[in-house]
Amino acid sequence: MPIADLHLAIREQWQRQTNLTQEHWREAENVNHAKDQSAIGNDMRHTLSIVVADQPGELSRIVGLFSARGFNIETLSVGQTTDPQWSRVTVVTRGDDRTIEQIVKQCSRLARVREVLDVTMQPHIEREMALIDVEATPGTRRQEVVSLVAVFRAKVVDISHTGMIIEATGNKEKVEAFIELLRPMGIRDITRTGCIAIGRLSNIDSSRPATEEPELSQAVSTS
Amino acid sequence: MSAQTQTLTAASHLPLDDTTVAIPEPRGAEILIEALLHEGVDSIFGYPGGAVLHIYDELWRARDRVMHYLVRHEQGAVHMAEGYARASGRVGVALVTSGPGATNAMTGIANAYMDSTPIVVITGQVPTPLIGTDAFQEVDTVGITRSCVKHNYLVRDVRDLAPVVHEAFHLARTGRPGPIVIDIPKDVSAARTSYSSLKNISFPLVERRWPPEHGAVAEAAAAIMKAERPVMYVGGGVVNSGAAEALLALAEELQLPVTPTLMGLGGFPSVHPLCLNMLGMHGTYAANMAVAESDLLIAVGVRFDDRVTGKLATFAPQARVIHIDIDPANVGKNRAPEMSLVADAREALCALQTEIRNLGELQIERSVKNRAVWWERIRGWQLEQPLRFTGSPDHIKPQTVIRELHRLTNGDALIATDVGQHQMWAAQFYPFKRPRQWITSGGLGAMGYGVPAAIGAQLVLGDQMVVAVVGDGGFQMTNQELAMAVQYDLPIKVLIMNNGYLGMVRQWQEMFYERAYSEVDLSVSPDFVKLAEAYGAFGVRATRPDELSDVLSAGLSHKGVAVMDIVVSKEENVFPIVPAGGNSRDMIVE
Numbered sequence: 017m018p019i020a021d022l023h024l025a026i027r028e029q030w031q032r033q034t035n036l037t038q039e040h041w042r043e044a045e046n047v048n049h050a051k052d053q054s055a056i057g058n059d060m061r062h063t064l065s066i067v068v069a070d071q072p073g074e075l076s077r078i079v080g081l082f083s084a085r086g087f088n089i090e091t092l093s094v095g096q097t098t099d100p101q102w103s104r105v106t107v108v109t110r111g112d113d114r115t116i117e118q119i120v121k122q123c124s125r126l127a128r129v130r131e132v133l134d135v136t137m138q139p140h141i142e143r144e145m146a147l148i149d150v151e152a153t154p155g156t157r158r159q160e161v162v163s164l165v166a167v168f169r170a171k172v173v174d175i176s177h178t179g180m181i182i183e184a185t186g187n188k189e190k191v192e193a194f195i196e197l198l199r200p201m202g203i204r205d206i207t208r209t210g211c212i213a214i215g216r217l218s219n220i221d222s223s224r225p226a227t228e229e230p231e232l233s234q235a236v237s238t239s
Numbered sequence: 240m241s242a243q244t245q246t247l248t249a250a251s252h253l254p255l256d257d258t259t260v261a262i263p264e265p266r267g268a269e270i271l272i273e274a275l276l277h278e279g280v281d282s283i284f285g286y287p288g289g290a291v292l293h294i295y296d297e298l299w300r301a302r303d304r305v306m307h308y309l310v311r312h313e314q315g316a317v318h319m320a321e322g323y324a325r326a327s328g329r330v331g332v333a334l335v336t337s338g339p340g341a342t343n344a345m346t347g348i349a350n351a352y353m354d355s356t357p358i359v360v361i362t363g364q365v366p367t368p369l370i371g372t373d374a375f376q377e378v379d380t381v382g383i384t385r386s387c388v389k390h391n392y393l394v395r396d397v398r399d400l401a402p403v404v405h406e407a408f409h410l411a412r413t414g415r416p417g418p419i420v421i422d423i424p425k426d427v428s429a430a431r432t433s434y435s436s437l438k439n440i441s442f443p444l445v446e447r448r449w450p451p452e453h454g455a456v457a458e459a460a461a462a463i464m465k466a467e468r469p470v471m472y473v474g475g476g477v478v479n480s481g482a483a484e485a486l487l488a489l490a491e492e493l494q495l496p497v498t499p500t501l502m503g504l505g506g507f508p509s510v511h512p513l514c515l516n517m518l519g520m521h522g523t524y525a526a527n528m529a530v531a532e533s534d535l536l537i538a539v540g541v542r543f544d545d546r547v548t549g550k551l552a553t554f555a556p557q558a559r560v561i562h563i564d565i566d567p568a569n570v571g572k573n574r575a576p577e578m579s580l581v582a583d584a585r586e587a588l589c590a591l592q593t594e595i596r597n598l599g600e601l602q603i604e605r606s607v608k609n610r611a612v613w614w615e616r617i618r619g620w621q622l623e624q625p626l627r628f629t630g631s632p633d634h635i636k637p638q639t640v641i642r643e644l645h646r647l648t649n650g651d652a653l654i655a656t657d658v659g660q661h662q663m664w665a666a667q668f669y670p671f672k673r674p675r676q677w678i679t680s681g682g683l684g685a686m687g688y689g690v691p692a693a694i695g696a697q698l699v700l701g702d703q704m705v706v707a708v709v710g711d712g713g714f715q716m717t718n719q720e721l722a723m724a725v726q727y728d729l730p731i732k733v734l735i736m737n738n739g740y741l742g743m744v745r746q747w748q749e750m751f752y753e754r755a756y757s758e759v760d761l762s763v764s765p766d767f768v769k770l771a772e773a774y775g776a777f778g779v780r781a782t783r784p785d786e787l788s789d790v791l792s793a794g795l796s797h798k799g800v801a802v803m804d805i806v807v808s809k810e811e812n813v814f815p816i817v818p819a820g821g822n823s824r825d826m827i828v829e
Contacts, residue, residue, distance in 0.1 A: 073393070077385060084386045114571065121568035127390040127410060 058112035061090070062136045063213045064119065066105040067097060069128040077126055078105055087111065087119050091144070091210030102130060108211045139216040145185045145209045147173070148195065151202035152180045161201055168194045179204060267397040267428040268293040271361070272301045274404035274434070280332050282323060282698055283307045284316040288336025289376060290363025293428040308698075308727055311719040313340050315691040317347020318717070320358045322655060322695025324351075325678045328481070330411045331358040331695065337365055338376030341422075342383070346685050348418045349387040353682025354502060355479060357416035359407050366426040367395055380422045389417030397430040415566040416479055451582040451590040459537075459561045459578050460594040463493065464606045466535035468613045470555075471495050472518065472547075475502030475681070476540015476564060482585035483507065483674045486539065489592045494607045495537070496617055498526040500547055501666055502681040503540070509670035515617065516626070519547040520817050521663040524624035527815070527823040529617050530555050539563045540584040543573035544682070545819075553822040563587045624815070624828050626667050634808035635784050637661065637736050640791075641668035644706065644734060647791055652704040653677075655693035657713030658684045660742035663813045665708045687716030690733060694720060697729040704732065704795065711737040711761055721774040724800045732795055733802045735767055738809050746812045750827075771802035780804040 068074045075094060082089050090108040097104050109119060116134060123132045152158040154177070165172055165182055168190065174181035184194050188211060195206065265273070271294060275283070285307055287295045298307050310316040313335045320331030335344045341362045351358045365374040381393045390410050392403045400423070407419040463469060477486055477499075483506050490497050490513050497507045498518040507514055518526035530536065536558040541547070548554035551573055562569075562576035563584055570579045580587045595603065628638040641664050644652070654669055655678040656662040662679055671677050678696055680688035693707035714735050724731050736742075741759040748756055771778030777797045781790035787805070794803035815828045 072395075073381060073385075076382070080385050114575065118568065118572060121570075125566070125568050 059110055060112070060116075060136070061108060061110050062116050062134055063140070063142060063211060064107045064109060064116075064123070065131075065133045065135050065213055066107065066123055066129060067102050067131040068105055068126070069130070070096065070101055070103045071128060074103075074126075074128050075105065077128070078107075078123060081122055081126070082107075082109070082119070085118070085122060087115065091208075093210040093212050095212070106210070106212045135213050135215060139218075140213050141216060142187050142211050142213045143185055144188060144191055144211045145183065146191050146195065147207045148182045148184065148198060148203060149205040150180055150182060150198050151178060151204060153178060157201060161198065164194070164197055168197075170194065264431045265434055266293065266297075266431045267400050267423070268297040269300075270397070270400050270432070270434045271404060271423070271428065272297050272305065274401045275332065276301075276304060278330070278405065278408045280305060280330075283332045283334050284310055284319040284323075284695065285334030286310055286313050286316055286336065286340060288338075288340050288363060290337035290365060290425045291334065291340075291361075291423075291428070293425065294334065294361070294363070294423070307334075308723065310691070310723050312717065313343035314346050314687065315694075315717055315720040315723070317344045317358065317360060318350070318685075318688050318691035319695035319698075319720075320360070321347060321351050321354075321356045321688075322678055322692030323699055324356050324358050324695075325692070326653060326675055326696035326699040328675065329357075330408055331356070332361070333358065334361045336363040336376065337380070337425075338378050340376075341378055341380040345384065345387075346683075346687075348384055348420065350680055350683040350685045350688065351418035352387040352389070354680070355416050355475060356418065357411040358418045359404075359411055360418060360420045362420060362422045363428075364393065364422045364424040367424045368426070370424065380420065384420045387418070388420050389415075391420035391422065393422045393424075394427050395424070397427050397432045400427065401434055415476075415564075415569075451580050451587045453590075455578065455580050456587070456590045456594050459580060460591055460598070462535060462559065462561060462578060463495075463537060463591070464595065464598065464602060467609055468529075468533045468557075469495055469535040469537060469610070470515075470529050470533040470558075471497040471537045471539065472500070472530065472541055473497060473503045473506055473539045474500040474541030475506075476584045477503055477506035478540075478674045480540065480565070480584040480586075481674070482540070482583075482588050485585050485588035485592065487511075489588050489595070492592060492595065492603065494610060494614070496529055496614070498522070498530065500541055500544070500681075501679065504666060504677045504679075505671040505674045506540075508672055510672075515621070517666055519544075520549070520819070521667065521813050521815065522547075522817075523621075523626055523667075524815055524826065524828055525617055525620040527817065527826060528620045530558070531823040532616070533558045536560045537563070538576070539588065540565075542569045545573075548573065549817050549822045549825075550820050553824075627829075628811075628814075631808060632784065635781060635787055635805060637664050637738070637807040637811055638668050639784070640734070640736060640787065640805050640807060641665050641708070643787055643791055644708070644795075645669050647788075647795055648704050648706070652706045653693075653696050653700060655679065655689050655696055655705065655707045657689040657707075657709040657716075658686050658743075659710045659713065660738075660746065660811070660813050661708050661710045661736035663743075664736070667813075686710075686713035689713060690717050690724075690731070691720050693731045693733070694724050694729050697724075697731050706732045706734055706795075708734045708736065710742060711735055711739065711764055711767075712741045714767070715764065718770065718774075721771065721776055721800060721802070725775040728799065730797075730799050730801075732797075733771075733800075734791075734794070735802065735804050737764075737767065737804055737806050738811070739764070740809060742811075743813070745810070746816075749810070749812070750816070751818065767802055767804040771800075771804075774800075776800035776802055778802045778804065780806065782806040 092107050094103055094105050120132045123129055152161040170182050170184035172180050173183045184191055316333040320333040324331035348360055362380050365377045381391050384391050394400050394403055407421055411419045496515050497513050498515040499507050515526040515529055516523045518530055534557055536555050560576035561578045563580045564570055565583050567581045653676050654665055656665050658680050678692050689707040689709040693705050697705040739762040745759040768778030768780050779790050779794050781787050794801040815826050817826045
């Protein structure tokens with residue numbers, strides 16, 4: 017059954033069940049439509065930096081909150097801060113301004129959360145790392161991979177007769193661009209860390225060192 | 240927000256008892272009891288089991304200092320702790336064992352979370368070496384309660400026990416109150432360590448207070464003064480923060496109409512001329528119309544629940560909103576307010592009143608005069624569609640029962656309810672005088688809440704009248720607690736609105752599902768009078784209107800626990816009703 021027909025059938029069934037009048041139905045549809053549009057219009061990728069006590073169960077409290085309240089998690093990474101009692105959780109999520117505000121407020125409510133920052137709104141640096149197992153047989157294939165590695169300032173960390181494992185770091189866009197270029201070579205496996213972020217030392221965005229990935233880095237704040 | 244680690248003295252309102260330091264190496268269970276006593280706990284509702292045997296052993300030793308009430312089901316224990324907390328404003332305590340003890344307690348924990356009731360639930364856990372092995376009576380209590388507690392703990396080291404207990408009480412009662420679960424493995428309650436004094440226990444992050452910000456108060460005050468059609472929409476936050484007096488003062492000063500939510504009932508006197516009574520799905524016509532037409536909604540300690548707003552997009556469509564709430568996450572969750580004060584309701588209302596008084600008598604007078612037209616419209620709505628029902632010579636009408644209950648108790652009784660039609664009739668037809676006079680399951684809507692909550696409240700109120708108004712459905716979910724009420728001589732009066740149906744579900748099926756009465760027939764129920772007698776309580780029944788007064792009088796004047804089985808008309812509906820997802824235009828008044 018084509019999707020449209022399926023939708024129609026489901027709608028008819030639901031209509032029968034809930035005994036909605038035509039007017040009600042149209043109203044509901046308009047609302048959904050408006051909601052969809054706003055979702056498309058305002059949904060933005062946000063990077064949240066959450067400082068939480070390094071105690072058992074605290075990470076699952078945060079993750080549980082996201083699922084219980086219907087927020088999504090694109091990536092998640094956790095590590096110690098300068099104080100071993102506190103961990104920093106970096107969550108990349110997507111939503112309109114109100115959703116993000118709710119996420120920040122709900123996370124702030126947790127008894128062991130010290131700080132929740134939406135770093136998207138301020139100058140910051142984001143990085144993620146990928147370990148990529150790519151096919152690279154001796155000869156031109158291998159040369160091609162090595163030259164891509166050089167262009168992306170990645171590293172070869174393991175090698176065999178049939179392939180290489182490459183370590184790549186950068187912002188999401190760079191890592192994805194690299195993976196895209198490697199794909200035709202035959203990627204056998206990928207492990208990605210998810211995003212980590214830190215505020216810039218200076219608030220002036222142009223202070224980004226010119227030497228850092230000039231050809232590929234993009235201003236993350238535009239994402 | 241800044242990083243803050245505050246050193247607080249736990250329960251600073253209590254005198255520190257340094258003698259507790261001298262106890263030589265007590266075991267965990269004893270430390271728990273000492274810490275509870277230090278927090279001022281006098282009553283524990285609980286049910287023993289394998290994982291809490293050490294704790295019950297210590298409870299027995301401490302039986303002269305803390306009273307334990309043996310419930311008949313763990314759900315009852317938590318609801319009683321809630322009733323105790325709601326009636327007294329103090330933290331209620333429940334104690335249950337691991338596994339099934341904890342899962343039975345879940346309904347109460349979720350209920351306290353939804354209604355922001357301060358309770359501490361102590362659960363036993365299997366010994367730490369067995370955790371994660373699917374041991375006998377093991378469940379991941381911290382895991383399954385995580386999404387419906389303010390905070391929870393698994394105490395793995397006996398040295399953490401005292402600080403955890405003190406922090407738990409602090410968390411339960413500060414900010415937006417809520418339930419805290421402390422899961423204590425059996426070996427932790429057996430292990431020995433010294434119980435340190437409470438001085439200098441550091442609670443990272445637990446104290447987060449926002450004093451009302453002056454600029455925002457001034458802005459809100461100015462908006463209220465200018466408003467032509469304001470309505471105060473007040474909820475459980477007013478009761479929780481003790482803001483009733485401040486609310487009354489502000490409303491009277493500016494002659495503002497006030498409509499309480501289900502949880503806010505009692506926060507403003509129901510018979511006060513400024514009170515429009517409850518709003519929302521079963522609210523009054525006047526309250527719902529006033530909100531629909533208002534130009535300024537002053538929302539205090541409320542969360543814009545769907546049972547109040549109906550369809551959010553058309554709720555108070557012309558109004559600007561001032562949202563006062565202690566929980567920042569409530570502000571903007573459902574309705575984005577134009578102005579907000581994240582603060583304790585009492586502090587915020589006092590600050591508002593000071594600000595308004597500073598503007599001077601003349602301004603206040605002008606502001607009040609400005610709203611004369613608004614009040615005329617409101618009085619019009621009140622006259623046009625008052626709460627009403629049709630009497631009957633043959634059947635007892637449920638609304639009559641509540642009115643009669645009100646008359647016979649002089650409007651002074653504490654009313655606890657279950658969930659359903661009887662709850663709405665009690666909310667509509669029993670005018671409340673004071674905060675904490677009304678205890679109901681609001682957010683979670685848990686049937687079976689009424690009887691145990693009334694028992695918990697009776698403990699606080701001593702000889703004063705406590706009436707559990709319940710339906711024949713909900714009563715059968717927790718009626719076993721009658722045994723407990725009889726055992727401890729807690730003389731609650733249970734009023735059963737017996738219509739032989741799951742009434743509210745039946746009403747929805749009648750109105751929205753073409754009268755297909757699917758699985759709502761409760762005509763086969765026990766004889767509630769005999770049931771009461773079997774439990775050692777007094778039972779009495781009314782089936783005809785002319786019996787009602789005498790039967791209620793007999794039940795209410797009985798010294799001990801009494802059950803009044805009132806057989807009411809079977810297919811009475813609660814009106815007005817705003818269908819779910821509708822707005823005040825869709826209101827059906829009869």
